[in-house]
Amino acid sequence: MSQRVKFEIKRYCFMVVGCFAYAMALDLFLVPNNIVAGGVTGLATVLNLVFGVGVGAFSILLNLPILLLGLKTQGVPFILRCFLTTALLGVFTDLFAFLPTITQEPVIAAIYGGVAQGVAIGLFCRFAVSSGGTELLARVIQPKLSGISLGNLIGVLDGVVVLVGSVVLKNPENVLMALIVIFISARVSDLIITGMDYAKMCYIITDRPDEVAETLLQNSPRGVTRLDGTGMYTKTAHPVLMTVIKKQQLTKLRLLVEATDPNAFIIVSETTEVLGNGWSPIVGESAPQKRPKKRNTQGLPPV
Template structure:
């Protein structure tokens, strides 16, 4: 079946951001991790250890280590995903070796772990957001989970990465590597989550009030956000309650509280974070 114009656009964007992700991941390795001898998780962590011990090219070793993992994943993950992994793996390996001549920005391993986590988080976030992968322990975790499904994929990935980090610490006789790797992984996780969900997070608000019609009318008259009335009952007093549900952007929260208080000072407002809101007034419902 011929690809539509929209599908072509999605594929072009996918591989464009894959290139950007590989660029940031390569900079993470070449500017921060490899020169400061920080062995993080994943296949690139093993490749970094090979560079430290034998001066092997990190990118080339990562490509070679990933090939058997990609072959293992072919049956369970499908050829389309594996082809994307192969292309990403090749590009990342080439970029890593291509930029290896760049001098390290810092000789402080703590700063290297922090800024390396920042660059790696951007890369991983782009990979996840645009459905590409370089393989590695993430793909190996999927393969193992297929055979041993009683343990989740994230757990398998954590186990594999932990083994690599500990191996690096033991081989280099440097237990501090574990601490730097934890900093790296923590920052990378937070940054990748931000890249995946975006900066424009919203607040989910529940407004419990005995005057739901008046409160909702005031909100609708003064805000572009919709309001949904859920039926409720105060279990202590036994009186009916209106539970109003609405989502607002962060900067609109103060105004929402002011409007609710102007109508019902006894209202109970519950605010929680949301990682993604799609629909009118927020992100488009279209797939990326």
């Protein structure tokens, strides 16, 4: 199969996993503890407490007009994926509503609900699917509102839902519970989106670029890119080498650079995801091809 077909299969498999995780966050933690954490599912939770209809059914009904509004601006393929995700999430939420709550402690429920919700949102974002809700609504109306960013608009919409839930439930503590859910969900979703395979991006400013680059290439499976730089104080050219390495390789890189050019200047920054040859594939599941290590000619341990 082509890389694109493999990615599409993976996309819909993880969409199912994300819908299941989101449904578990609602059924096991948030809804039984009357926690309204924003979004369409939060509004559906309020309606469920008032009218007794399933949260999943309300979520689907509330999302339908939002999906229709987004059809023109977001395109048919994206809206179809949104509808599929919304429908599956609604079905899962009502299907597993019979499960008993795991905890009656609101803070614990907010923490675990935030983790499960964050896993779902992270998978949705990573594989370009969406359950609609306030995010899609914000995308639709944001072009009509000058001076407000998409993130701030989503925050405003979610905040309105949280406040409505607090008023309806006559429970001011719901705001605190919602903040816990939103904070943990954001942190977990970021982790899912960017991954845990942190790397280091290194810029090496040196007057001996060829020697330093050759040393690194001989002792590391990572590539090196040369950039042209100019020192603005001295107005002289200073070549810059750029490479991305695993964080555990940083010490060895310092030793290699120091052995070749003790006067070199190294800048190290954190990077959360690297895609391409030698790292994770950009699309699909094909194993990355690593460049074989060359013979160490410097008498130093390889990076």
